[in-house]
Amino acid sequence: DAKTTQPPSMDCAEGRAANLPCNHSTISGNEYVYWYRQIHSQGPQYIIHGLKNNETNEMASLIITEDRKSSTLILPHATLRDTAVYYCIVEQEYGNKLVFGAGTILRVKS
Amino acid sequence: DADVTQTPRNRITKTGKRIMLECSQTKGHDRMYWYRQDPGLGLRLIYYSFDVKDINKGEISDGYSVSRQAQAKFSLSLESAIPNQTALYFCATSWGPQPQHFGDGTRLSIL
Numbered sequence: 176d177a178k179t180t181q182p183p184s185m186d187c188a189e190g191r192a193a194n195l196p197c198n199h200s201t202i203s204g205n206e207y208v209y210w211y212r213q214i215h216s217q218g219p220q221y222i223i224h225g226l227k228n229n230e231t232n233e234m235a236s237l238i239i240t241e242d243r244k245s246s247t248l249i250l251p252h253a254t255l256r257d258t259a260v261y262y263c264i265v266e267q268e269y270g271n272k273l274v275f276g277a278g279t280i281l282r283v284k285s
Numbered sequence: 286d287a288d289v290t291q292t293p294r295n296r297i298t299k300t301g302k303r304i305m306l307e308c309s310q311t312k313g314h315d316r317m318y319w320y321r322q323d324p325g326l327g328l329r330l331i332y333y334s335f336d337v338k339d340i341n342k343g344e345i346s347d348g349y350s351v352s353r354q355a356q357a358k359f360s361l362s363l364e365s366a367i368p369n370q371t372a373l374y375f376c377a378t379s380w381g382p383q384p385q386h387f388g389d390g391t392r393l394s395i396l
Contacts, residue, residue: 209384216373216390216392217390218289218375218377218387218388218389218390219328219375219377219387221385224384262327271333271382271385272330272333273328273330273385274327274330275320275327275328275329276327277325277326277327
């Protein structure tokens, strides 16, 4: 079973920030939070990952709560091309056995 | 990811046939993976390999086998295809524990 809980769907206006939540209350100390997304039926695309500090890259920011039981993926200026299924995954950094849940369908609307 | 190539992209076949899906990569990654995805669901891991001599079962390996012919090639076989193996299949690669890179998938239909 997936170790994460995500809302099934969210809407976001184009140009606004998209904030995608994820709960992972059973995360253990050596597990990372990974985010991938899947556009239509293409192969998933890696976005970002982190352990406990907030992370930012050219695609997104990842905010992890201090107790590490939840996190938020932020797409700062969503575009129509960001419409996709977003998966939050908890995994040991050296494990690589990703377990995908159902994810969140993000619909960016003009 | 254009550096992870899956063939064929689409395949329709009949129950009982032996099917091989192939994956090749030009990224020089050591780890390779096979996943399947059913409609409306996330991906599930079938098999994975951390190097040429290493093969490991994933969550749903029954009915499947794999071969890691070279570092760049990882093939998935369905020995005797059945209709409930109809799905979208993805190959992925990674360099060690780094994030995975996925191919564009193979859509397999078994009649």
